Amino acid sequence: MRLVIANCSVDYTGRLTAHLPLATRVLMLKADGSLLVHSDGGSYKPLNWMSPPCVVETSEPTEDQASAGVTALWTVTHQKTGDALVVRLHEVHSDTSHELGIDPGLTKDGVESHLQALLADQIELLGDGHELWRREYMTPIGPVDILARDAAGATVAVEIKRRGGIDGVEQLTRYLELMNRDPRIAPVSGVFAAQEIAPQARTLAEDRGIRCLVLDYDQMKGIESKRPTLF
Missing domain, CATH: 3.40.1350.10 (Trna Endonuclease; Chain: A, domain 1)
Structure with missing residues (x-):
């Protein structure tokens, strides 16, 4: 799992459109290819996300984007629907990766x-x-x-x-x-x-x-x- 804390804006396009303006957020890239965008609130629910199967591509900003402070772009495209989640990174505060291994799953008590x-x-x-x-x-x-x-x-x-x-x-x-x-x-x-x-x-x-x-x-x-x- 890769965890990135960065100033970023996020745009979702496809069956619907949604925009998250520039702010500091947590970007969670999982091994299954999914991307989740979290803020410091809202409990467990991400502000936006892309579920697998999807492809993540990293690209350099255009000249206009770079002049606006964008340092990198992530484009996450769903392979079946074509929906896209575009993350425009500005300042990256932290970028770490962790190998979590296979999760044994949740065991519920009181079912x-x-x-x-x-x-x-x-x-x-x-x-x-x-x-x-x-x-x-x-x-x-x-x-x-x-x-x-x-x-x-x-x-x-x-x-x-x-x-x-x-x-x-x-x-x-x-x-x-x-x-x-x-x-x-x-x-x-x-x-x-x-x-x-x-x-x-x-x-x-x-x-x-x-x-x-x-x-x-x-x-x-x-x-x-x-x-x-x-x-």
Whole structure:
């Protein structure tokens, strides 16, 4: 990876046009050929960029460009679309290259599969007397995360999300409509379980008779949580 800190202006041409006036920015050239232009703000999102497959060409400025302070030009052209990102370098403050090697990738903790496994092991979080029936219960439109029985022996379908939104409630609603047509398991009630549940999703779920359960992942892992438990 090559990191350049320089005073530069940037122009994007192609399917759209965009201009970044002269300012100090970070230019990130990656081994895959991509170029990202960053400022000291905006979190992780670059101001502009060109994704691979692309070609980077360096050229000398014209006489007029040189008189305006341009010392070099980078032209990054997308090989499929023909879009171009032109960087006009003025003063370069830093130019370093680093060999990062192969990245092993991101390992996420607290993904839905982890939550499903923990809730299956701690099925009593659904309420006293609940018992696990099975995980990944297949329906004609996809698998229900957990199927359980309550203290009275009735079927309970649980849909698990990290962040519970309206889409998750709609998904569980479709599962319940199908499952309640099956006399072998009907009647089936629903539980929408997530680490966070949006207020709109909670309102929709409760309006449809679906119970909401907020999962404390740290507590479920046996780590004392600093966040109060909500239900």
